[in-house]
Amino acid sequence: MKKALTVILAVLFVFLMTDAASAKSYPGKKVLYIDSYHQGYGWSDGIEKGVKQGLEGTGVELKVFRMDTKRNTSDEFLKQAAQKAKAEIEAFKPDVVITADDNAAKAVIVPFYKDSSLPFVFCGLNWDASRYGFPTKNITGMVEIAPVKELLEHLKPYAKGNRLGVLGPDVETNRTEAAAYKKTLGLQFEEYFCKDVADFKKGFLELQGKVDMILIDSDGGLYNNAAEELKAFFLSNTKVPTGTCYDFMTPYAFMGFTKLAEEQGMWSAGAALKILDGTAPSAIPVAKNKEGSLIINTKIGKAIGAQIPFAMLQSAAQVIE
Missing domain, CATH: 3.40.50.2300 (Response regulator)
Structure with missing residues (x-):
């Protein structure tokens, strides 16, 4: 590849x-x-x-x-x-x-x-x-x-519009990241900072009713014990293209353009x-x-009806099937 x-x-x-x-x-x-x-x-x-x-x-x-x-x-x-x-x-x-x-x-x-x-x-x-x-x-x-702009360029062809949401636990790092997206990259978005796994799910469902794409920030390893539960939840409930800049969050997202x-x-x-x-x-x-490294989760891609070009799959560093 x-x-x-x-x-x-x-x-x-x-x-x-x-x-x-x-x-x-x-x-x-x-x-x-x-x-x-x-x-x-x-x-x-x-x-x-x-x-x-x-x-x-x-x-x-x-x-x-x-x-x-x-x-x-x-x-x-x-x-x-x-x-x-x-x-x-x-x-x-x-x-x-x-x-x-x-x-x-x-x-x-x-x-x-x-x-x-x-x-x-x-x-x-x-x-x-x-x-x-x-x-x-x-x-x-x-x-x-964070290679956010590169990630969004990969997500936009699968989105119905440009409205962006950001989701992650309510910790200092995620708030710093969100502030940098606005100040440094000039992005505007809906944000939801959650307090636990249940709130993580709630925020995801709420954002999907407001935006066309969702950027899933790092969970900081806080939700590792609920990893299998969250994989099933995101696979069953994802309706819009989702992405992340963290490789360990890609089981929950359609695409990752991740830092190393x-x-x-x-x-x-x-x-x-x-x-x-x-x-x-x-x-x-x-x-x-x-x-950066492109990762594609074809399970979630299939769930949202995304038609992923074969050339993109070939170019990806990892494909989750």
Whole structure:
């Protein structure tokens, strides 16, 4: 498949660049990876996989710390998780810290390590890192840009109009994403932020009565226990074209044009190795993710009566049948 080959080659290029940067060994060097969320959340797992691939064979000792703030959303829990992360840094004494997503940035880096001597590489910050005052002399990273426009271009031929809806759990990341769709991309849409699985279903049904397409945002792994229930629900109840920018959400959507979490992790590992080589974080420009992957769910496509061209199926990186 041409598209799949393009994606594979692009990811391979990132890997080879990282591998080239890590041709020498770094015995005794340590990297701490702080995950804002939890194991089992697809996006976080993908970043961690990329970090591990990027550091594999380098001799770097990697340690993972998970804050688990997606499933525990109170301010008090975030403060406690940040203190535990700080204690882990002080005990492990890493040479570089890699962080994923917003909570590690705002609750760990900003209050304790901004403009310090300890190098940090962030990733998974949606759209813009300047809200945290990044980059600084000791901080660089990769921001996360959702390929929404590309996704909508794939959905529009199957929609009856241009009215757009956005659906997702009521968490900070999803609200940040929605604000960026409006501010950065100039999109207008109906939005529904849900509080639980039942509300997720309710919001989906309500939006379908108001819009021509629905963008399904990340569930943050919060609804993993209801995955089979939700697959059946979306298959039975989808009436308009739906899409997502997250590969782990494609069982619920007609199409996905998805970000590659591994790209974030591998870039971060490569940046960490450059820092270990003596490059200052301030000399490493903040990057944006570039790669995307087309995924087509033919089950839902059939349910809405979509006639999918064979050429598109051939070009997809994955077809869910």
